[in-house]
Amino acid sequence: MSSLNILMIGAGGIGGYYAARLAEHGHRVVLTARGRHLEALQASGLQVDYEGRLINCPAPALDHATLIQTYHPDDFDLVVITLKSTATEPVLDELGDWLSRGSVPVLSLQNGVDNEPLIAGRLGESRVLGGLAVRIGGHITEPGKVFAEGVAQIVMGAWPKASDADDARLPLLRRLESAFNDTGIPTTVTPDIRYELWRKLVINNGVNPLSALTGLDTRSLTHHPEFGKVVYGMMAETVEASKADGVNLTRRDLDEMFELIRSFNAIKTSMLVDKEKGRPLELDSIAGAVLKRCEALGIEAPYTFLVNALLRQ
Numbered sequence: 190m191s192s193l194n195i196l197m198i199g200a201g202g203i204g205g206y207y208a209a210r211l212a213e214h215g216h217r218v219v220l221t222a223r224g225r226h227l228e229a230l231q232a233s234g235l236q237v238d239y240e241g242r243l244i245n246c247p248a249p250a251l252d253h254a255t256l257i258q259t260y261h262p263d264d265f266d267l268v269v270i271t272l273k274s275t276a277t278e279p280v281l282d283e284l285g286d287w288l289s290r291g292s293v294p295v296l297s298l299q300n301g302v303d304n305e306p307l308i309a310g311r312l313g314e315s316r317v318l319g320g321l322a323v324r325i326g327g328h329i330t331e332p333g334k335v336f337a338e339g340v341a342q343i344v345m346g347a348w349p350k351a352s353d354a355d356d357a358r359l360p361l362l363r364r365l366e367s368a369f370n371d372t373g374i375p376t377t378v379t380p381d382i383r384y385e386l387w388r389k390l391v392i393n394n395g396v397n398p399l400s401a402l403t404g405l406d407t408r409s410l411t412h413h414p415e416f417g418k419v420v421y422g423m424m425a426e427t428v429e430a431s432k433a434d435g436v437n438l439t440r441r442d443l444d445e446m447f448e449l450i451r452s453f454n455a456i457k458t459s460m461l462v463d464k465e466k467g468r469p470l471e472l473d474s475i476a477g478a479v480l481k482r483c484e485a486l487g488i489e490a491p492y493t494f495l496v497n498a499l500l501r502q
């Protein structure tokens with residue numbers, strides 16, 4: 190199979206990990222970053238510490254102004270967005286006109302259910318692939334260096350759904366699924382990515398804000414006699430919120446997601462990492478997204494309301 194050309198926008202914990210795995214299997218990857226992380230990537234390349242193995246990835250790394258001057262969007266088979274959700278809109282402002290010059294599909298690998306609509310609003314639905322990074326914990330440990338753990342799956346699909354059997358995104362999705370699996374990234378294509386994004390939001394609303402508030406990892410939270418109940422309560426509120434988007438998650442989704450995170454590694458959530466580094470938190474796209482939907486449905490979400498309010502203080 191021919192190698193892929195992939196542009197990874199915002200190559201931090203998640204983007205850095207997947208980029209390194211793809212590059213070590215011969216795919217061409219270009220990274221974007223900024224600040225000291227970018228300087229380190231340009232000086233010494235990306236180094237990923239994954240499950241006791243060091244992966245060195247000498248992929249080119251650029252800021253967005255240089256990207257625009259150097260490349261045409263259709264130089265790539267795929268653009269992957271691995272920014273924090275707080276950066277989706279500002280980066281679409283930076284790169285939207287450039288992306289509009291081409292037709293390359295854009296895959297979001299971010300948490301939350303509101304990134305794909307933002308990208309679609311700018312580029313049109315037919316270019317958008319929704320996606321999520323599942324069972325992975327990853328973060329920048331120092332400029333140029335990423336630590337990652339977990340089986341690190343990807344689930345992706347045409348957003349919100351393929352228009353028909355001739356949808357041009359379907360052959361690309363099949364090609365990506367096959368290439369990613371060959372590199373050791375367990376990947377599945379789903380016909381209903383919004384459902385999967387909401388199931389992931391159940392996990393993220395359950396553990397991310399509470400971990401940022403308490404400083405506890407996912408295992409400590411989900412096994413804690415009191416916090417475990419709060420996690421379950423916040424997950425249940427997310428299941429209710431999904432109904433506002435016509436994604437009717439059920440008690441079964443709730444229990445499956447609770448069990449998935451309860452049995453996963455003890456992960457320091459991405460929101461806890463951001464809190465410790467004094468960076469903006471993805472609160473609007475996680476707790477805020479749930480509260481907005483519950484308000485529209487006229488229902489209370491007291492756990493999410495309280496934890497969100499305490500964190501925003």
Ligand SMILES: NC(=O)C1=CN([C@@H]2O[C@H](COP(=O)(O)OP(=O)(O)OC[C@H]3O[C@@H](n4cnc5c(N)ncnc54)[C@H](OP(=O)(O)O)[C@@H]3O)[C@@H](O)[C@H]2O)C=CC1
Binds near residue numbers: 273280325458
């Ligand atoms: N980390 C995890 O374990 C998991 C994270 N996720 C989700 O994946 C997504 C990515 O998370 P994560 O990898 O942790 O994020 P990171 O913060 O580690 O990486 C994002 C990178 O994008 C950079 N960036 C932001 N704006 C720009 C810009 N304008 N130009 C160039 N670079 C920019 C950031 O730089 P700067 O630091 O300067 O802002 C940062 O280096 C999130 O939605 C997260 O919720 C999902 C599963 C697990």
Ligand SMILES: CC(C)(CO)C(=O)C(=O)O
Binds near residue numbers: 393460
């Ligand atoms: C909770 C976790 C690790 C699940 O993959 C996650 O998505 C995050 O930290 O943002």
